[in-house]
Amino acid sequence: MKNGVPRGRMRKHLYNVGALFRGLATVFGFMFMRKPTIGYPSVKKQHAPRFHGLHELRRYGDGKERCIGCELCAIACPANAITVIGAENTPSDRRSPGERYAARYEIDELRCIFCGMCEEACPTDAIVLTPRFEMSDYRRGSFIYAKDRLLVPPEAGVGTPPDERPGGIPADLGEVAEIKSTTDIDKGYSATYRGQILKTQRRGLAG
Amino acid sequence: MSWLLVLIKSALLLFVVITTFAYAMLFERKIMGWMQLRPGPNRVGPWGLLQPAADAVKMLFKEDLTPSTADPLIYKLAPFISLVSAFGAYAIIPWSEPRPGDIWSIGNVNAGILFIFALTAIGVYGVSLGGWASGSKYPLLGSVRATAQMISYELAMTMSVIGVLIVAGTTSLAGIVHAQQRIWFVIPQLIGFAIYFVTAVAETNRAPFDLVEADAELVAGFHTEYSGLRFGLFFIAEYVNMLTVSCVATLLFFGGWNAPFGWTFIPGIVWFILKVLFFIFCYIWLRATMPRFRYDRLMAFGWKVLLPVATLNLIATAVVVAVKG
Amino acid sequence: MTLFWILGVLLVASAVFVISQRKPVYSVVGLLFHFAVLAVFFLTLNAEFLAVIQIVIYSGATLILFVFVIALLSSGVAPFSVGPNRMPKAAIPAGLIAFVALALVVYGILRAPLVNAPRAATTSIPGAVGAPNVFGSVADFGKALFTTHLLPFEMTAFILMVAVIGVVALAGETTPFVPSLRRARIIEREMREALLRGGEE
Ligand code: SF4
Numbered sequence: 109m110k111n112g113v114p115r116g117r118m119r120k121h122l123y124n125v126g127a128l129f130r131g132l133a134t135v136f137g138f139m140f141m142r143k144p145t146i147g148y149p150s151v152k153k154q155h156a157p158r159f160h161g162l163h164e165l166r167r168y169g170d171g172k173e174r175c176i177g178c179e180l181c182a183i184a185c186p187a188n189a190i191t192v193i194g195a196e197n198t199p200s201d202r203r204s205p206g207e208r209y210a211a212r213y214e215i216d217e218l219r220c221i222f223c224g225m226c227e228e229a230c231p232t233d234a235i236v237l238t239p240r241f242e243m244s245d246y247r248r249g250s251f252i253y254a255k256d257r258l259l260v261p262p263e264a265g266v267g268t269p270p271d272e273r274p275g276g277i278p279a280d281l282g283e284v285a286e287i288k289s290t291t292d293i294d295k296g297y298s299a300t301y302r303g304q305i306l307k308t309q310r311r312g313l314a315g
Numbered sequence: 316m317s318w319l320l321v322l323i324k325s326a327l328l329l330f331v332v333i334t335t336f337a338y339a340m341l342f343e344r345k346i347m348g349w350m351q352l353r354p355g356p357n358r359v360g361p362w363g364l365l366q367p368a369a370d371a372v373k374m375l376f377k378e379d380l381t382p383s384t385a386d387p388l389i390y391k392l393a394p395f396i397s398l399v400s401a402f403g404a405y406a407i408i409p410w411s412e413p414r415p416g417d418i419w420s421i422g423n424v425n426a427g428i429l430f431i432f433a434l435t436a437i438g439v440y441g442v443s444l445g446g447w448a449s450g451s452k453y454p455l456l457g458s459v460r461a462t463a464q465m466i467s468y469e470l471a472m473t474m475s476v477i478g479v480l481i482v483a484g485t486t487s488l489a490g491i492v493h494a495q496q497r498i499w500f501v502i503p504q505l506i507g508f509a510i511y512f513v514t515a516v517a518e519t520n521r522a523p524f525d526l527v528e529a530d531a532e533l534v535a536g537f538h539t540e541y542s543g544l545r546f547g548l549f550f551i552a553e554y555v556n557m558l559t560v561s562c563v564a565t566l567l568f569f570g571g572w573n574a575p576f577g578w579t580f581i582p583g584i585v586w587f588i589l590k591v592l593f594f595i596f597c598y599i600w601l602r603a604t605m606p607r608f609r610y611d612r613l614m615a616f617g618w619k620v621l622l623p624v625a626t627l628n629l630i631a632t633a634v635v636v637a638v639k640g
Numbered sequence: 641m642t643l644f645w646i647l648g649v650l651l652v653a654s655a656v657f658v659i660s661q662r663k664p665v666y667s668v669v670g671l672l673f674h675f676a677v678l679a680v681f682f683l684t685l686n687a688e689f690l691a692v693i694q695i696v697i698y699s700g701a702t703l704i705l706f707v708f709v710i711a712l713l714s715s716g717v718a719p720f721s722v723g724p725n726r727m728p729k730a731a732i733p734a735g736l737i738a739f740v741a742l743a744l745v746v747y748g749i750l751r752a753p754l755v756n757a758p759r760a761a762t763t764s765i766p767g768a769v770g771a772p773n774v775f776g777s778v779a780d781f782g783k784a785l786f787t788t789h790l791l792p793f794e795m796t797a798f799i800l801m802v803a804v805i806g807v808v809a810l811a812g813e814t815t816p817f818v819p820s821l822r823r824a825r826i827i828e829r830e831m832r833e834a835l836l837r838g839g840e841e
């Protein structure tokens with residue numbers, strides 16, 4: 109016996125013929141096993157909460173944007189997928205607790221490799237990757253996600269803004285990152301939490 | 316009048332065979348899926364039952380390309396040769412006991428089984444001419460392989476069937492089935508059946524003998540260049556051939572419409588269909604299990620194992636029959 | 641009778657087609673058609689067995705080898721391009737002889753009495769199939785082959801056998817060296833060792 113194959117010419121042949129039938133039996137048994145397939149469009153897989161999917165720009169509990177337009181994410185991004193153009197906050201129009209806010213914030217999801225570096229780099233936990241993954245579309249332009257599709261609605265803000273704290277440091281760093289998606293529409297599976305907007309935006313470059 | 320009847324029967328039969336083909340394909344995809352731990356097609360209609368219709372529509376509307384290096388006439392002719400020879404066999408397959416006023420089969424040809432061999436022989440042309448006429452390498456290699464494989468295995472197949480003919484004493488398919496009323500020929504002709512089964516898989520170019528198509532090395536073999544409806548015709552021919560060899564196996568070795576254990580309360584045609592289904596299932600099962608042969612092994616197996624064994628079986632049968640009666 | 645003439649015309653037309661084509665594959669297709677029509681001819685004589693054998697042997701075995709050779713050799717181009725002036729001198733006498741032979745054959749056919757083949761019942765009963773005394777039946781055919789025509793039959797077999805041996809002798813002259821599995825393993829090991837040694841040096 110060598111690897112379970114008997115010695116001897118004739119016996120080896122018999123063994124090999126037997127192996128054919130053993131193979132057939134195995135495959136026959138497979139027919140009745142439970143199938144691990146997930147019937148995708150009708151049944152959707154629940155990804156882990158820390159799955160690296162579509163981005164989301166978050167807000168504080170009082171509705172202010174977390175992003176302070178520091179461009180650290182754009183620098184950290186290995187795929188050069190992020191464009192940030194910052195602007196100064198004015199007392200009459202305060203978008204974020206800091207001095208600056210992101211006037212334009214765009215991520216080209218076709219360039220993005222979903223590495224999560226932007227999330228790591230962000231000092232205010234503004235940009236996070238959510239488990240949403242259904243982003244397919246018919247036009248390249250619609251893969252450039254701007255603030256209109258990245259920024260969560262004001263009521264979905266979390267955490268205390270630094271204005272209310274001495275020293276101006278947000279108290280919730282790390283904690284909020286754990287939460288990941290703060291909008292819990294459709295369990296995080298539709299491409300954007302504002303599906304309606306997406307349809308109108310499809311026509312041209314989002315911006 | 317009788318002409319009209321034959322015409323109507325042919326049309327009906329054609330419809331039945333095409334539908335059977337469509338569902339045999341679905342059956343195969345489902346079974347293959349289950350055997351590979353997949354659910355198989357299940358999107359079109361309930362349990363994917365309308366999948367064949369969707370496939371047909373897809374085939375019909377695909378572009379029908381003719382490569383510039385192809386020989387246009389023969390390129391277009393080849394799928395039809397395949398298809399016609401595949402369908403022709405159904406003209407003589409007896410589905411059920413032929414009686415006066417019988418409605419199930421079109422013709423009862425005396426040389427029944429030989430007629431099927433003749434059609435298989437012509438079917439080879441579809442593959443070989445199609446591959447040649449495509450005017451590119453892979454189809455040519457595929458068709459050369461197909462030709463060599465089919466003529467090699469046809470020999471062993473004929474030899475294994477002649478054993479049955481000797482025992483039955485007739486070449487008519489209905490006559491062979493009649494001779495099996497007492498005992499199915501699979502028992503006295505077990506070796507013959509084994510050889511027939513293996514060669515039939517090779518004749519229909521199915522895995523593990525699908526060297527002709529061998530996706531891994533020849534893209535799709537002889538029909539690499541075909542698309543749309545013409546590809547569909549080859550595809551239909553392949554499946555219909557599979558049905559044919561299943562029918563022939565049933566008729567020659569498994570008693571055709573004869574009921575096992577004397578369960579004659581179920582009509583013969585049902586038994587026939589059940590047996591054919593069983594063979595089709597076996598084909599699919601084999602395809603899901605076996606890896607493809609290597610070409611030289613295939614040839615060696617055909618000529619050095621199957622043919623001698625079939626010949627010995629034939630001689631032994633002849634001797635036994637001669638001694639007994 | 642009309643069927644006879646239709647088939648006859650088809651037969652001759654396909655035969656002419658076979659020899660008039662430039663591309664060998666077209667000739668093959670023509671020949672295939674020719675054989676099919678010939679088989680139908682046999683069928684009109686109720687010789688089912690002959691009809692089927694005609695197709696199985698000639699189309700199934702012989703002609704397919706032509707396709708095989710064409711596929712392997714010429715890939716579509718005519719093997720020789722015959723120019724208008726290259727007709728050899730022998731063509732004229734050869735043509736004359738062929739014409740005379742054909743004329744003789746036609747004369748012979750016209751002289752021969754038309755045999756009306758006995759029509760077997762078209763819807764034959766299973767069991768009576770292959771029975772003797774039906775024109776063209778398998779039993780009759782086999783009997784004739786092994787009694788009346790035994791000598792020609794065996795002669796043909798002998799000639800074919802000689803041909804096979806001849807082919808093997810011609811083709812098998814330069815047998816390439818095919819090592820046995822054992823020998824191949826040894827060679828492989830030696831090569832591997834040689835490679836290893838080469839690496840050390
Ligand atoms: S996930 Fe990675 S690639 Fe994508 S935007 Fe962030 S840093 Fe760039």
Ligand code: SF4
Nearest residue numbers: 175176178179181230
């Ligand atoms: S998302 Fe974060 S890192 Fe990027 S610009 Fe805004 S604050 Fe800076």
